[in-house]
Amino acid sequence: MKKIAIAGAGAMGSRIGSQLKKAGYDVTLIDFWDEHVQAINDRGLEIQTETDTYHIDIPACKPEDAEARYDLIIILTKAMHSEVMLQTLLDRGAIYEDTAILTLMNGLGHDERFAQIIPTTQVFLAVTVWTAGLRGPGQILLEGTGRIDLQRADGENDARTEAIVEMFNHAHLNAYISDNVIQTVWEKATLNSVLNPLCTILDKTIFEFSSYPDARQQIEPIIDEIIAVAKAKGIQLNAQTLIQKIESTYPKNAQGLHYPSMHQDLYRGRLTEIDYLNGQISAYGREFGIPTPNNDMLLHLIHQLEMTHVKG
Structure with missing residues (x-):
């Protein structure tokens, strides 16, 4: 080339x-x-x-x-x-x-x-x-x-x-x-659909988010919806694998000290990519008749924050 x-x-x-x-x-x-x-x-x-x-x-x-x-x-x-x-x-x-x-x-x-x-x-x-x-x-x-x-x-x-x-x-x-790059794309999108909006809404680094003792119970319902939507599209995701990938980012010597990119975008006054993460999960859910209330709520909360932080 x-x-x-x-x-x-x-x-x-x-x-x-x-x-x-x-x-x-x-x-x-x-x-x-x-x-x-x-x-x-x-x-x-x-x-x-x-x-x-x-x-x-x-x-x-x-x-x-x-x-x-x-x-x-x-x-x-x-x-x-x-x-x-x-x-x-x-x-x-x-x-x-x-x-x-x-x-x-x-x-x-x-x-x-x-x-x-x-x-x-x-x-x-x-x-x-x-x-x-x-x-x-x-x-x-x-x-x-x-x-x-x-x-x-x-x-x-x-x-x-x-x-x-x-x-x-x-x-x-x-x-x-x-x-099977499609599966890899979905696995990374799951991580981003969990940590990006949650850390942005809570204004926390990844490590700070993980310090909450019930963090796993907080992320599991989001992951379950993504797995159901992925299955409808012919993509098999494993809940435990996804949880392990997400939790592997928690330590300070991994990605724990960082704010996710969505947090950086929002607090620098830029629109986020929420529509292509949780928003896309919600759209696929509507297409297949699969309820996605947790992803829907994250989508709406980020858009609410954009109204406050993004000007013009």
Whole structure:
């Protein structure tokens, strides 16, 4: 794959884009944020790690200014902006019949939404445990390690799958071809649908939330609804496995000291991705006639908080 675009060049997009660029690939960062794009073009992308701070020269543009045709486009916008990004790039001629569109976004239903714009055979789903932070326009913080699991959305693999994995591994992103990425997506979405809204509503870190002695009783009804909805869609989830994944994040030396991304978005005055997490569970529940009162309530509570904290 000769030309790569990172569509949504926030913290994670800039991490992946910078590692691919350092590995020698032709990468362009694409983002809606004017100041971010301008800073990257003026000064390069500033990267701070545990031991160093340096700049990397990498081109950036807004989606409406994209001029090239890309072989791979990695979608890492906020979920609510992804379809506009994809449609804009399609209208600009940046996407052709062999372009692979890989989404690393949180949430559910992205493959279904993207299929309304491009063929499913061009859509790849991926899940990552890499982390990154955005310090300001053109500035990111990189810590820790991670991996990426991916698969074509229809479950088939082709030459592009192998090429993406080889490229990611050349860039030290630790990529693997999944044999059931849909299940992995749902498992991560379950974790996010539990911890993101609860920590946001309660204004607590993950560790602070876990310190409540009845935290497990609090999360189990949410998980049970997600399992029921997933089963209706032909996806088998295991309650104990999900609980273990969630509780493994509680310790301070894991993710316990962190506020989830939804908390960060809300208290920085940004809309959250609740509609693509608990909101999507609720929507699937209505479709299949499955009650989801706990997920419904979390959805409404977050939207109530957005009315207070998000201006404009």
